[in-house]
Amino acid sequence: MQPVSGVVWVLTVAGIVGLLLFDFFVHVRKAHVPRLREAALWTSIYVSIAILFGVGVWIFGGSTMGQEYFAGYVTEEALSVDNLFVFLLLLSSFKVPRADQQKVLLFGIVVSLIARTGFILLGAALINSFAWIFYLFGLILLVTAGNLLKEKHDEGEAPDNIVIRLARRFLRTSDAYDGDKLFTYQDGKRVLTPMLLVMVAIGGTDILFALDSIPAIFGLTQNVYLVFTATAFSLLGLRQLYFLIDGLLDRLVFLSYGLAAILGLIGVKLVLHALHENNVPFINGGDPVDVVEIPTAVSLGAIVGVLLVTVIASLLSPKGQARTAAAAARRSAHEFLDVETDPEYCDEVYHRLLAEEDKLRALPEKQRALIRQEGQLMELLARAHRVHEERVAAGHCFVPATT
Template sequence: MLDVPVWLWVAFALTVVVSLAVDLLAHRTAHVIGFKEAAAWSAGWIGLALVFGAVVFLVLGTTAGTEYTTAWLLEKSLSVDNLFVFAVIFSYFKVPRAYQHRVLFLGVFGALVFRALFLAAGVAVVNRFTVVLYLFAAVLFYSTYKLLRGEEESFDPGNSFAVRMLRKVIPVRDEYAGTKFFVKEAGKRVATPLLAVVVAVEAADLIFAVDSVPAVLAVSDDVFIVYTSNAFAILGLRALYFMLAGLLDRFHYLGVGLAVILAFIGVKLVLQASHKMISTDIPEIPSPVSLAVIVVVLAASIALSMLRPAPSRPSEPAAPPRDDRPSDRSGDRSDDPPSTP
C-alpha cells in the first residue's frame, strides 16, 4: 500500500468539492448545453485529471503515477457505455434537455459515494483473498463475450428494480415541474419524473460498477489510486455526454475496442493472481504496458470508426408513444430531448 500523505488526500477532497461547487454554480439556471460549452467543460475536466496525475507522479513516484493514469484512462473508456445508457434513460422518460445536466450532476454525486464504498470493499477483499482475482477475471471475460457477441444486457429504465421500488415508496406524477423533485397535489407530497430519472441513473451506475471495479483493481490495489482515478473519470461524464450526444453511434468499433481492453485486463488479473498464489516465476504485466495497450486499442478503434463508417440502416417506423412514460406539458419545443444515439 502507498504511503499517501494526509495533505494529498485533503487536496483531492478539496479539488472534488470545489469542482462540483463551481459546476453547480455555473449551471444553477437550467439551460440546454451545446457542443461548444460541453467541449470546453470536458477539456477542463480532462486537464484537471492530468494535473492531479502530475502531482501523483511528483509526490508518490513514477509507478504510482503510471497506475493512476492507466486506471483513469481505463475508467474513462469504460464510461462510454454509461453515455449510451444515459441517452436511453433520457429518451424513455422524455427528459427536457434543459433539465438533463441537473440529473447527471446528482448522478455523478451518487456515483462518487457508491464507488468509494465498492472500491474500498474491493481493495479489502483483494488484499485478504487473492483468489477473488480469478472471479473478477471471469466477470471481465464474460463481459468481453457479451460485447463481441452483441449480447450486452439492455437496460429498461422504467422496469428497473430501483424505479419500481421508488414508485412503491412514493407516488410519481406524469408531468415535470421544472427542476423540482417533489410537489404537493391535493395536500400530499408526490415525486416528479425527474426523481425517477435520477434513481434510474444511479441504478445504471451500479450495474456498470460490476465491470468497472474489477477492471480498475487489476491496475492497482491501492485505495488512493483506484478511487482518485475513478473520481476524476466520473466528474467528466456530464460534459462528455453533452459533447458526444448524437455522435455515439459513429464510433461503432468502440465496442470491439472495449472488449479487447476488458479481455486484456482479465488476462492481467489471472497473471497477477497466479504470480501471488502459484509461483513468482509467473510474470505480471507492468503498468506501463497496460497503459500503452489501452491507448493503442482506443486510438485504433476510434480511427477505424472514422475511416470505415457503419453502413446506414433503413429507417424504422416510429414506435407508438407509451402511456406509462412521463410527459412535459410546458409546450416549450426547445426542451424536447435528443433522439437516442
C-alpha cells in the same frame, strides 16, 4: 510505491467536492441547455485537470504510480463513454426535458462516486485479506468482455434492471414534470415528480456499472488512492461529455469490441497476477506459479492503442455514419413530439430535425435503402412533420426557415 499521507487524501477529497459544488452552483442550478461550445470548453477543462493531476502523481509518486494512474483513468473514461449509451436511453425513456438533464446527470454522478468509494474500500479490504480475490475479479472481467461482444444497444428499448423496477413500484410520482422540481402538487396533494424517479434510475444504474469498472481498475493498480482518484476524475467530467458527444455516441459502432478487448486484457492480467501470488490449495499445491505478468506500461500502451483503433475505425465506418444520422433524427423527432414544451426551443429542435433529415438524404443509396426499411423511424419522422404543421397553423410554433 510511496504511501499517500492523510493530508494529501484530505486535500484531494476537498478538491473533488469543491469541483462538484462548483459544477452545481455555476452550471446545473439554473436549468439550461448546454451549447456545443460550452460542453466542449468544460469537457476540455475537466480532462486537463485529470491530466495535470496525473502529471503531479508521476512527478511526486514516480513513474510506476503515474503509469498506473493514467492506465486506470483512461480505462474508466472509456467505460464511462459506454455508460453514456444507457444514460441516453434512460433520459429518452423518461422524457426528461433537455434543459433539466444536467441536474439528473450530476445527481447520478454524485451517487455513483459515493457508491464507488464504498466499492473501492470493500475491494481493497478483500484484496488485503484474500489473495484469491484476483481470480474472482479476473473472471468477472472476462465474462463482462464476452457479454460486450454480444451486447447490442437497442434504440427503441430503454434499459431495465432491478433498481428501475423497484423505483417504479415504490415511488409514487406525478405524470408530468414541474420544471426540475422533485416535488409538486397534484389534486391538492404533494407528490414526487418523474424527476426523482429518473435520478434514482440513473444513480442506481451507475452503481451497477461499478461492479465491472472497479475490478477493472484494481487490475491495473492496487493503490487505493490511485483507484479512487482515477475513478473520481473519470466521473467528474461525465456530464459535460454527455452533452458534447451525445450526437456521436451511435457513431462509435466498434466501441463495445474495443472495451471487450481492454477488459479481456485486464482480466488476463489479474489472473496472471493471481497465479503469481497464488495460495489456493488446489492450484499448484498452494504455491505461487511462475508466470509472466503484464507490466503496467504495456497495459497503458495497449489500452490507448485499442481505443485509438476503435474510435478511428468507427468514425470511418459507413455503417457508423448511417447509424449516427438515423439515431440523431430519431432522438430529435422524439424530443419534438414527446418531451419539449417550450415553443422557442421546440422550433430549434424541429430545425435540427430538418438538418438531420438532409444528412439522411445525403447518405449513399445503400445506406438510405436500409434506413427506408425502418418503418418505425419513417412513421416517426412523418408524424413530426404533421404535428409541426398543426402547431404552425395554431400559432404555437415558428414557421421554419426555407433555403
